[in-house]
Amino acid sequence: MGRELDVSINETGKTQLEQTISRIKPLNPEVIIASPLRRTRDSAEVLGNTFGIPVELDDRLIEVGVGSLSGKTRVEAAKLMSLSLEEVMRQYRIGQYDYTSVGGESAKHIFDRSKDFLNDLSKRKEKCAIIMTHGGIVRSLHELITGDLSFAYEGIPNASVLVLEYV
Secondary structure (H helix, E strand, O other): OOOOOOOOOOHHHHHHHHHHHHHHHHHOOOEEEEOOOHHHHHHHHHHHHHHOOOEEEOHHHOOOOEHHHOOOOHHHHHHHOOOOHHHHHHHHHOOOOOOOOOOEOOHHHHHHHHHHHHHHHOOOOOOOEEEEOOHHHHHHHHHHHHOOOHHHHOOOOOOOOOOOOOO
């Protein structure tokens, strides 16, 4: 987990990406805004070429910085934080989770950069943008747009398509 593991897209990821094309095409996207992490950037370039649209990279979409928890599973991270995974998620869902690992970032920081991204997105002229990012940012964007905290505990499959309207 975390952005510190900047890896290329693997064969499974390439297959998953190919499967998303048919779900995205009917949306008539005009631009792709993506995290600069390698696996996301590479995927964005494939979609940009497929749809003939520009790709922009935005650091605010980068995966959550987990610092010293990088490379750990959620269960391993919860043990290191002396909290159960359920308690970590409960606190996160009600907005009280502000743990920061050594070298990592807090939930508030993630929420703030997601909010800043959405504010800038709302000023753009495109009617449909593909936002390519990572699980922690997807959860934060979903909460900001819908006001629904329940998504915070959801696992988000790689190459999923989540359609949200933000005006």
